[in-house]
Amino acid sequence: MTYQFLQIEQDAQVATVWINRAELHNAFNTQVIEELHTCFQAINAQDDIRVVILAGRGKSFSAGADLNWMKAQGEASAEENQADALKLAKMLQSLATLKQPTIARVHGIAFGGGMGLASACDICVASTDAKFATSEVRLGLAPSTISPYVIRAISARQASRYFLTAERISAEQALTLGLVHEVTAPDQLDAKIDDIVQAILLGGPNAQASSKQLIQLVDQHVLNEELLIQTAQHIAHIRQGIEAKSGLTAFLNKQSPSWIKTTA
Structure with missing residues (x-):
């Protein structure tokens, strides 16, 4: 299949999915989300693929959501807004529930939805x-x-800090938090991933x-349709609000948002 914003490479039993929107730090909009969802569904049906690596072209893994797209969705009707948010929720689910082991190859920034993609991968x-x-x-x-x-990766206790502060998390901090399994020098990133790939290929x-299904079964936050709908409703409601519209407009115009008070 041909994609506009993805590049798929398969080397024997290993598929690498490259998000290819480098000029925007691989930020995703509706089309990127749909392409990723379609790609993950297709890979899930391929028995000749044993391992999936998710990566980003250019300087970054992914900057998350394209803010112009988020702003437009906040101005759409409530039904359109929620339907669009549910597409993102289902794309992330399709990544998290792939039958193949998945590895996030993270360099540069992984903000917002980019951190979500990294968290949805197994490794x-x-x-x-x-x-x-x-x-x-x-x-x-x-x-x-x-x-x-993200909460599954770093725990609710850590999320209660980083969801509220939006502080940047270094690779070493991410390792401590449990989000990242390995940190390596940039020129050793692919070699370390290959080590893990080779270990995976030794398993059945x-x-x-079945082990992936077991983890979801045992984990207290089982992903289900109700949770997807609830999280989609949550963001759909927030991004239609005055604060979100103000915040997105301010960021796109390189201004301070309305809730930041400047002193004289």
Whole structure:
């Protein structure tokens, strides 16, 4: 299949999905989300693929949502807004529930939805230059659809800090938080990922798929349709609000949002 914003490379049993919107730091809009969802569904049906690597072209893994797209959705009808948010929720679910083991190859920034993508993968390997953030509150938004995956990765206690402060998280901090499994020098990133790939290939594919299902079964926050709808409703409601519209407009115009008070 031909994609506009993705490049798929397959080397034997390993598929690498490159998000290819480098000029915008691989920020995603409706089309990128739809392409990722379609791609993950197709890969899930391929028995010749044993491991999936998710990566970003250019300087960054992913800056998350394209803010012009988010602003437009906030101005759409309530029904259109929620339907669009649900597409993002379902795309993340399709990544998180792939039968194949998944590895996030993170370099540069992984903000907002980019941190969500990294959290939805089974394994995350980051270069020392990687930076993470749930940056939504600084735009008047909330990390709604990514929350099941980020909270699962770093715990609710840590999320209660980073969801509220939107502080940037270094690769080493992400390792401590449990978001990242390995941190390596940029020129060693692919070698470290290959080590993990080779370890995965030693296991049985059906056993690994079953093990992934087991983790979801045992984990207290099982992903289901109700949770997807709830998180989609959550972001759809917030981005139609005055604060989100103000925050997105201010960011796009390189201005301070209305809730930041300047002193004389």
